[in-house]
Amino acid sequence: MALWLWCLLFILESLYCWWIIGYGGAKWIEGWKSFFLIDWFALDWNAEQIRFYVLLIWLASVIWFLLGVIKPELRGS
Structure with missing residues (x-):
């Protein structure tokens, strides 16, 4: 996976987590x-x-x- 895509996915996930944790x-x-x-257990x-949890x-x-x-090999293919 390209570094720019890796960073973009992390930013999107962080925004989702930020919204859940800090903004209601x-x-x-x-x-x-x-x-x-989240998942069925929540x-x-x-x-x-x-x-x-988040x-x-x-x-x-x-x-x-x-x-x-x-x-980089930990990012997947």
């Missing part, structure tokens, strides 16, 4: 919408649990992004 997105997707925007979660996923994504920048 977790409150908006609470309930049945979380099935489509159906019963409240906004704080959704925010925490924060953990985003931190893992940051690590994967940095590894992909350093080692």
Whole structure:
């Protein structure tokens, strides 16, 4: 995968996470919408649990992004 595409995908994911964590997105997707925007196991979660889950996923994504920048073969084909 090209570096510009790798960066673009990370930016888009970060914007999504930023909206959920800091700008009320977790409150908006609470309930049945979380099935489509998070996963099936988030159906019963409240906004704080959704925010925490997205924060953990985003931190893992940051690590994967940095590894992909350093080692291009980790980006996939």
